[in-house]
Amino acid sequence: MPALPSSLIEPLWDQFAALIPAHVDTHALGCHRPRIEDRVVFDKLVQVLVLGAAYERIADSTCSATTLRARRDEWIAAGLFEELEDICLRAYDQIVGLDLGDVTVDGCIVKAPCGGQVAGKSPVGRGKLGTKRSLLVDAAGIPLGCVIAPANRNDSPLLRPTLAKLARFDEGLGVGLPDRITVHLDAGYDSAKTRDLLHELGCESVISVKGFPLQAGARWVIERTNSWHNRGFRRLAICTDRHDRVIDAFIALANAVIITRRLIAQAWFTHRWDSRPARQP
Template structure:
């Protein structure tokens, strides 16, 4: 059973503490007790920090809510608080704040972007699941992820595993509009699965240049600048909740992806800023 003591081995403190500080700043103020309660003696609300750590454990280890629940927090509380935070848009805000911080301190490489799809398991089915063509038609999920030149995730489109990569390209590219002003010259790096006239039309309509691997020609992943998105898929799959997703509701899956994107981006930010910046809680050794 995973208990509260696993927080130390979940993620390093130099990563979880700033992540929690920013997350806590987004939470609305709340009384410890309900002032409208006639007796004022009902149970205290479980700590938001405990629930946040539980969600991190669910994301990292892929365990069930019942498996992660203990005397500090029940499975029902974890689900209820999760849904409350989703309604408030806190996970999406956290991801965007971390992305903006990375852009200010390090800088997003938006002249080169990469898009690719990845199929994972979805044993429970759900709104973004479909028969997997690579797993005997078992339920699976496909994510079409767009990254900048270093591999920082910019957004994703979720669909059933039976969807082809090509139709998901356009909605994935449209997520770039949420980033604000973009460079005049942007090159999209794609694998041979996107080698079609439809793909080139989609790129032309958005004013993007394309570097697309040719079908039938062997091209190592190191060719061009497509490899960062493959590394980002590996980063995502390190979170077992995303690699084997039991969530059935699309908004919940997106919330876990937003939390994972925030962790990935913050981790890269701290690692790259370690040699150029100083702060009070800076790790003693380079992460």
């Protein structure tokens, strides 16, 4: 059974395949074994992301675990996963429209049993190793960027690098930022330091106040997106990768899947195309 339905995997692969540079064989004698097809490796990396299985368990006669890791690192070095995420964001903005006037930031702690570059003692996991994702989403919960850090890092110091992800819309994506941006935050960010930062960046804010009952407001969308990450992608819920570049790549690939799924769900009512699902996603 495929890790993702064909209505998702096919458009993602079409865009990803167009980004892959032509392979140049550098072997002195040109006697390498036939190169594994990129599509085979891509499908297996999607399985690793969704199922959370080890590379050795995903590997079979068509592709070894060593090839999976080598091709993954090759694509990470070329920045292909981030480019795929950018393409999905651009397509969503053109067809549906990103709502950047109201953005939300929040942290999510997950297990990191293997340790690594961004693992630390979790304050909610009895001191076991964990990783924190500081996520940025738009008003509809579309993931716009993510910063990873050890689980024992506070949310507040991660706010600046997380909001810096908005720069990609002015620089690379060409979407453009609205004149007025309101940042929605929970009570963990309720401090003068946070308000000074938002004033410096020219952003308005809606911050839950400490000591009062839960004030969800417009922040519920980020809780849903965190749920999409953790329930839809086992590799993100239990982070077994030790290198930050690999974690960032898998988060970018997961974001591309989420954005494409939401794009299909929204466009299903307004557009027609040959591979359109027969039922509403």
